[in-house]
Amino acid sequence: DTAVSQTPKYLVTQMGNDKSIKCEQNLGHDTMYWYKQDSKKFLKIMFSYNNKELIINETVPNRFSPKSPDKAHLNLHINSLELGDSAVYFCASSQDNSGPAGNTIYFGEGSWLTVV
Amino acid sequence: QQPVQSPQAVILREGEDAVINCSSSKALYSVHWYRQKHGEAPIFLMILLKGGEQKGHDKISASFNEKKQQSSLYLTASQLSYSGTYFCGTDSYSGAGSYQLTFGKGTKLSVIP
Numbered sequence: 001d002t003a004v005s006q007t008p009k010y011l012v013t014q015m016g017n018d019k020s021i022k023c024e025q026n027l028g029h030d031t032m033y034w035y036k037q038d039s040k041k042f043l044k045i046m047f048s049y050n051n052k053e054l055i056i057n058e059t060v061p062n063r064f065s066p067k068s069p070d071k072a073h074l075n076l077h078i079n080s081l082e083l084g085d086s087a088v089y090f091c092a093s094s095q096d097n098s099g100p101a102g103n104t105i106y107f108g109e110g111s112w113l114t115v116v
Numbered sequence: 117q118q119p120v121q122s123p124q125a126v127i128l129r130e131g132e133d134a135v136i137n138c139s140s141s142k143a144l145y146s147v148h149w150y151r152q153k154h155g156e157a158p159i160f161l162m163i164l165l166k167g168g169e170q171k172g173h174d175k176i177s178a179s180f181n182e183k184k185q186q187s188s189l190y191l192t193a194s195q196l197s198y199s200g201t202y203f204c205g206t207d208s209y210s211g212a213g214s215y216q217l218t219f220g221k222g223t224k225l226s227v228i229p
Contacts, residue, residue: 041201042219043158043222045218048216050214055212055214056210056214090157098214099145103146103215103217104163105148105160105205106160107158108157109156109157
């Protein structure tokens with residue numbers, strides 16, 4: 001049983017399209033995240049949700065919209081895809097975000113997005 | 117604020133030792149260490165919560181110097197399986213009772229036969 005699962009794993013799409021990545025965690029965690037990893041391997045947080053509420057929203061274009069229907073799911077929708085959006089997107093979860101010990105992050109397998 | 121890792125990359129022969137450093141300009145509550153193998157997700161290795169705390173995980177251990185605001189990851193008698201990119205993450209208080217983990221840029225470790 002995968003703890004944090006995301007789909008699709010690979011996504012190739014044309015500029016201007018809209019796409020979604022789905023994420024689910026079965027760890028019973030309260031906090032979920034989306035991270036972007038670019039070609040230089042830098043792991044940058046995009047969004048953080050705690051119990052379905054948006055906690056962190058880093059400087060991310062409005063074309064990216066997260067949605068959390070419940071605390072076990074956090075989906076990412078991207079509108080009007082651009083070449084620069086090509087990256088690996090990791091969904092992740094942690095027990096909570098109320099202290100360092102609860103912040104241990106468990107990552108999904110990643111979604112490789114290529115915009116052509 | 118993003119922690120700074122050094123070195124950026126290191127190549128070792130099997131059996132050699134390596135040290136990866138992580139430092140921050142802000143006070144640290146904790147330091148997390150992760151390893152990411154090529155094409156895979158980052159995997160949690162260990163967390164250090166107290167100043168001076170040292171933890172071990174097989175032949176991989178880490179120390180945390182709260183005063184110096186830095187942590188070091190020690191890889192002893194490296195094995196081929198140690199290859200990957202190592203990230204440190206540091207916690208910072210982001211308000212309203214929430215903490216945010218920020219990762220360094222990573223250190224790429226390559227172990228060769």
